[in-house]
Amino acid sequence: QLQxxxxxxGLVKPSETLSLTCTVSxxxxxxxxxxxxxxxxxxxxxxxxxxxxxxxxxxxxxPSLKSRVTISVDTSKNxxxxxLSSVTAADTAVYYCARQGRTIILPKAAPRWFDPWGQxxxxxxxx
Amino acid sequence: DIQMTxxxxxxxxxxxxxxxxxxxxxxxxxxxLAWYQQTPGKAPKLLIYAASSxxxxxxxxxxxxxxxxxxxxxxxxxxxxDFATYYCxxxxxxxxxxxxxxxxxxx
Numbered sequence: 416q417l418q419x420x421x422x423x424x425g426l427v428k429p430s431e432t433l434s435l436t437c438t439v440s441x442x443x444x445x446x447x448x449x450x451x452x453x454x455x456x457x458x459x460x461x462x463x464x465x466x467x468x469x470x471x472x473x474x475x476x477x478p479s480l481k482s483r484v485t486i487s488v489d490t491s492k493n494x495x496x497x498x499l500s501s502v503t504a505a506d507t508a509v510y511y512c513a514r515q516g517r518t519i520i521l522p523k524a525a526p527r528w529f530d531p532w533g534q535x536x537x538x539x540x541x542x
Numbered sequence: 543d544i545q546m547t548x549x550x551x552x553x554x555x556x557x558x559x560x561x562x563x564x565x566x567x568x569x570x571x572x573x574x575l576a577w578y579q580q581t582p583g584k585a586p587k588l589l590i591y592a593a594s595s596x597x598x599x600x601x602x603x604x605x606x607x608x609x610x611x612x613x614x615x616x617x618x619x620x621x622x623x624d625f626a627t628y629y630c631x632x633x634x635x636x637x638x639x640x641x642x643x644x645x646x647x648x649x
Binding site: 452461462463464467475477478511513515516525526527528529530531532533534535 | 543574576578584585586587588591597629631633634635636637638639640641642643
């Protein structure tokens with residue numbers, strides 16, 4: 416059974432870079448049928464998609480965060496990672512990683528639903 | 543980009559009640575819609591995909607419907623473990639967007 420687990424610092428200072436890693440177990444990250452994504456949820460608020468990566472390294476980012484986000488993949492470790500630069504208090508949130516389905520509809524591929532999700536990790540931005 | 547709007551934002555109901563939540567997409571997404579359930583302190587859990595397909599292990603009291611721009615999630619007989627927040631997500635194109643959530647509370 417596929418499982419995802421987020422890891423990284425729980426506290427980041429303003430203006431610094433948030434870095435998280437998601438480790439995938441019970442299956443391969445090198446799946447042609449899936450993307451690997453990051454979603455966040457500020458305390459008491461809704462879900463916000465941050466971005467996705469395909470095992471080949473192709474990335475897709477939320478336009479509202481694109482200038483600050485970098486997602487990368489390490490297929491040898493079955494991991495993918497998130498970097499969010501120049502953080503502020505508004506970036507305080509629970510960060511989830513998740514697998515997302517991928518369907519080929521020529522000439523493109525389309526993103527589907529997220530399943531499963533990691534348990535999430537709270538990242539607080541504070542000095 | 544496609545925007546997702548859920549209503550109501552919260553609903554109070556009793557055990558055994560039938561509850562319906564609505565999700566509207568800003569443009570047509572065929573049947574490319576998913577529903578998630580989130581309980582406090584937990585990650586969202588996929589309930590329904592492709593608008594009406596029940597994820598494995600999800601009780602049959604949950605059902606989804608709709609296509610195009612208007613979708614519904616129905617809980618036929620609310621159980622204590624169903625008190626949670628529910629989110630829809632458009633699964634048609636990038637960027638994948640979530641609705642604002644509907645909190646189902648105990649009356």
